[in-house]
Amino acid sequence: MQNTIWRISVITAVVALAACSTQREAPVETVTPSEHKPHVQFSNKTVESSSKVMSDYAQYQPTLDALRAVGNDQAAINFLNQQTSDNAMAERVRNQWLKNLGARGQWSTFNAEYAKLDKGGIDQENQCYAQLSGAERNTQLVSNLILEHGKLPAGCNTLLQQSASGLNQNQVWSRIRGLLSNNQITDARNLAAAIGQPLPSALGSLNGSGMAAQESLLYSVTNANARKDNNIGNRIAAISGNLSREQAGFAYGAAGETHAKSQNFGVALQLFNQADRAQLDEEQWEWYVRSALRFSRWQEVNNIIAAMPAKLQNKEDWQYWRARALQAMGQSAQAQQLFQKASQSGRNFYALMALEALGGKVSTNSNAKPASEAEKARAAQDGAIARALTLYHASVANDNRTVRNIAQQQWRYAVRNLNESSLLAAAAVAQKAGFNEMAIYAADRTNHLLDFNIRYMSPYKDITTRYARQVGIDPAWAYGLIRQESRFMIGARSHVGASGLMQLMPATAREVERKIGASSTGLDDIEHNIKLGTWYLADVRNSSGSETMATAGYNAGPGRARQWRANVPLEGAIYAETIPFNETRDYVKKVMANATYYASLFGEPRQSLTQRIGTVPAK
Structure with a gap:
């Protein structure tokens, strides 16, 4: 997305679709037509007019x-x-x-x-x-919610307040601290009152007595402005005599996250190392690892991941990076085991990186036979799918993006509980209708039956390939970006005006048109949009010297992408993992993995994600 920090991404529902794919070559299943067809199942919901x-x-x-x-x-x-039906x-x-x-x-x-x-x-x-x-009895829900440091819906805050007296009080106070540090003052006050220890009216000094007074003082070093101070560690130490170990430890963790996101990784590591690990939330744990990763301090990377909660340790991201750490430490056998686990995590950036670390390569061999005409007819007669298609066709006929958004919601509803054969039949129906973004959505939901021709569809191939080659970029990279930007949705538009398959802002389009001497035919014109988008992508790449950094720049702006470099050349995967914006970090991983898959489908030579992501030059 060209500078989506400046603008909101393509119709919010489309962004939620984003999922790039990775398939381990060896375990691809062979599914025969006789195995495939009998499992296609759809609902009996009536097709409405x-x-x-x-x-x-x-x-x-x-x-x-x-x-x-x-x-x-x-x-x-x-x-x-x-x-007439749900x-x-x-x-x-x-x-x-x-x-x-x-x-x-x-x-x-x-x-x-x-x-x-x-x-x-x-x-x-x-x-x-x-x-x-009383409709549900899920004690784990409350146990999970109390660990959250950020904003929750009103109903969940009410649940926590009513449950607070029976919860671990250290966890309750940790949430109160987290709410205060995230400027959720009212929710923090309500939760403290629920345990009978109301916070002082004025926060930031040692007002009153007991725990509430200490929490008030703690706020003087955990509020958003205070945490930005490069001297925050000394400020915490200066008041620590009036705080408990847990309170001071929380402050160090909160400040560590802030400095890591500001790319002050050295300061962040020092702060995290003094934090109370029992109070680190998931995001803080992840920024703790990233801070060590930025300096390739592999022993620290390993130790931090080993101390993470099991839920985080089992994410493919941290399985991969711990494997890398173990490998760097000479513990190859343990590293291979973790690479193996990460490689089997599905079709994602780290699964592919781990597969390549094991000596494997991307595979785009579909193992599911294309849906038959009979199967597609059954899919189209599913009442929920038919309803989505009716809304989709109305949106196209009237050029109405709001209706398109509702059509997408209905499609997600329609395919939510389908089995994999049915998902592929539905995907084929959507593709035939031109409902490209939802064809990809359905095909992306399969884990065993794989149809890469829908999952990584390549419409407008002649146009895209021609313009990509004219400006000297890899067509697979251009396709990887378009898939992430718009899911090949003609006329895609963001809420602030970015348009078309490659999601260009009008001002950027005019600048490119001026530079290349092109007349405007509108950003909804497929050929014009691709021509301008590929030129702009090449220009960002040429100025940065890195596809990875250029991808980040296309999303968040070239200036920001340059700021995120290190003082020394940096492995592209580490650069991507330490991008401070969640959207951009996810975007870069998906675009680069997409490009690797398209390279495989197109028979291009650059079929290694590890090589593609490369090295980002120093500042």
């Missing part, structure tokens, strides 16, 4: 608005009573109604409506209200 679907759409947003603005239960009842619009309306009911404590109605939701469609706040209503 287009007039019924569009009538529902016309009432959908006004119903949500009425629920949010005035809590109009009757609006929800009327809308839901008009539905669908994405009804699910969202019911979720919003449930939030209203939960906030008012109307538990009998809440429980009756909650029972009608598909388990895969319940949002987090309603999961919390279901605990309060």
